[in-house]
Amino acid sequence: MIQLTKKKLDQYDQRTIGELAELAAPALRHRQACWRRVIRKYDPNTFMGNNETGERVIIPFEYYIVKMFSGYVGGKAPMYNVAPPSDTNIYSTGILGRINKRLGTGKAIDRKKQEYIEEYQAQISRIQKYNDDASLFFQVVKSYAATNAAFLYIFQEENTQEIRYVLFDSQQTESICDESTPPQLIGAVRTWVNSDKRQVIEKITAERYQQYIQGKTGFELEKDEPLAWGDAPIVAFENPDCVTVFEPSLGEIEAYEESENNVKNMTQYNDSDAKLLISGYSDPLPPMTQETETGEYRKSPEREAFEKALIKARTLFVGQDGLLKDISYDGILAVQARRHDNITMLSGVPNMTDEAFSNADNASALGYKLYAMDQYAADLDRELKKGYLRLWEIITNRLNLIDKRYNFRDIQITLQRNIPTDKDKSIARGISLFKSGAVSQETAINEMQIEVDAKDEIERVKAEKDAEYTEAIQRGEQQEMPINNSETDPESERSNDRSNV
Numbered sequence: 001m002i003q004l005t006k007k008k009l010d011q012y013d014q015r016t017i018g019e020l021a022e023l024a025a026p027a028l029r030h031r032q033a034c035w036r037r038v039i040r041k042y043d044p045n046t047f048m049g050n051n052e053t054g055e056r057v058i059i060p061f062e063y064y065i066v067k068m069f070s071g072y073v074g075g076k077a078p079m080y081n082v083a084p085p086s087d088t089n090i091y092s093t094g095i096l097g098r099i100n101k102r103l104g105t106g107k108a109i110d111r112k113k114q115e116y117i118e119e120y121q122a123q124i125s126r127i128q129k130y131n132d133d134a135s136l137f138f139q140v141v142k143s144y145a146a147t148n149a150a151f152l153y154i155f156q157e158e159n160t161q162e163i164r165y166v167l168f169d170s171q172q173t174e175s176i177c178d179e180s181t182p183p184q185l186i187g188a189v190r191t192w193v194n195s196d197k198r199q200v201i202e203k204i205t206a207e208r209y210q211q212y213i214q215g216k217t218g219f220e221l222e223k224d225e226p227l228a229w230g231d232a233p234i235v236a237f238e239n240p241d242c243v244t245v246f247e248p249s250l251g252e253i254e255a256y257e258e259s260e261n262n263v264k265n266m267t268q269y270n271d272s273d274a275k276l277l278i279s280g281y282s283d284p285l286p287p288m289t290q291e292t293e294t295g296e297y298r299k300s301p302e303r304e305a306f307e308k309a310l311i312k313a314r315t316l317f318v319g320q321d322g323l324l325k326d327i328s329y330d331g332i333l334a335v336q337a338r339r340h341d342n343i344t345m346l347s348g349v350p351n352m353t354d355e356a357f358s359n360a361d362n363a364s365a366l367g368y369k370l371y372a373m374d375q376y377a378a379d380l381d382r383e384l385k386k387g388y389l390r391l392w393e394i395i396t397n398r399l400n401l402i403d404k405r406y407n408f409r410d411i412q413i414t415l416q417r418n419i420p421t422d423k424d425k426s427i428a429r430g431i432s433l434f435k436s437g438a439v440s441q442e443t444a445i446n447e448m449q450i451e452v453d454a455k456d457e458i459e460r461v462k463a464e465k466d467a468e469y470t471e472a473i474q475r476g477e478q479q480e481m482p483i484n485n486s487e488t489d490p491e492s493e494r495s496n497d498r499s500n501v
Contacts, residue, residue, distance in 0.1 A: 024174035031147035074141030075418025077134030154233035175236040249346035348372040
């Protein structure tokens with residue numbers, strides 16, 4: 001996070017925009033280094049762990065930690081529910097509520113509330129589906145876990161006029177806040193090198209989007225577009241400690257890898273590279289001879305013949321053996337197991353090699369194993385709710401431009417955990433909660449942990465019931481229709497005519 005006054009931020013132009021990028025450089029370098037630790041690649045087109053020699057053994061704990069944490073926190077999309085509008089609540093509670101109830105205006109207010117909720121919820125669901133919110137949420141959590149930050153950019157498509165929000169690369173983006181308490185987000189700066197090997201810098205504020213490209217004499221203004229979102233269309237999710245999920249365990253990870261490489265090298269030495277130890281003989285011949293013509297040294301042929309004969313000889317005064325390194329595998333394995341436990345403890349992720357975790361067959365045991373990860377996710381949960389509430393505040397302000405009066409504070413954001421569950425028990429629990437009247441149908445479906453969209457499923461069930469009802473009405477009408485016979489009784493016709501009269 002860069003802290004500047006709004007006036008200072010607006011003063012950066014093509015002559016000084018490079019200075020703004022330099023302010024973001026330390027944070028960007030740290031995130032790039034963290035990402036390289038996660039992927040363990042010098043080149044995207046090579047295998048993980050291949051360095052200059054390709055001989056080092058790697059154990060990518062960082063990749064495992066980021067994947068586990070991202071899947072646990074971001075594996076399920078957040079749920080957005082619209083609460084009754086806050087500006088009408090005062091008319092349904094207290095003395096005003098009792099007065100409205102006696103006057104008969106309470107039902108009209110309830111109807112107004114329901115219309116507001118359904119309309120606002122429909123707008124949120126439409127925007128959420130158009131932007132593939134579930135996939136984007138996972139990418140936000142993954143970026144936060146791997147680089148301690150994630151950024152969303154909000155814009156409106158020119159052709160469809162649909163509201164979009166996309167993920168900015170945290171290795172290229174840094175937020176800009178003012179100097180108030182607490183700091184308020186006023187913009188962002190992005191920088192990267194394009195395909196022409198030229199630096200690109202973007203400055204985004206509430207009023208303008210500007211892009212600068214490095215030229216021969218300095219930076220040149222390439223794009224300058226006005227913005228009308230009422231706020232900087234940026235959402236920042238930043239770890240207040242600037243620490244990734246795997247950083248506390250980096251020391252143990254390096255020690256673990258070093259020990260594994262030492263064992264590999266010693267084992268390889270004993271298998272193929274061990275030195276031959278010869279003892280109990282003198283050195284009668286010089287190892288090298290000098291040629292008289294050229295003066296160059298070369299290995300003595302007599303010495304080579306002597307060494308070959310010596311190796312094959314079986315005498316009492318000559319001994320030969322391999323110079324081996326003694327490896328205590330039991331001790332090394334014990335130390336490595338302790339380091340593995342430390343790595344998972346410091347990062348908060350569960351140790352999947354632990355038999356106690358694999359045998360956690362009930363919710364309480366599983367919850368205990370995931371307790372450490374929940375504690376780490378507590379900070380992230382607050383950052384996610386704060387950031388997504390800002391996202392919907394900016395989007396709601398744009399929706400309100402077309403004669404709407406939505407209030408973003410009415411949106412309730414519920415974050416879900418992606419944990420292994422017994423589906424039969426989850427379904428039974430959801431049905432029980434719904435039958436008891438404790439929760440709504442939508443909440444009960446979400447509690448069942450089945451892979452369906454609750455709102456769509458409710459609409460589908462409603463449509464099926466309506467179709468069945470319509471079909472039943474049509475069948476009943478067909479059964480009640482009189483049979484038209486050509487041979488009718490004249491007396492019965494006269495009787496029907498009199499009854500009709």
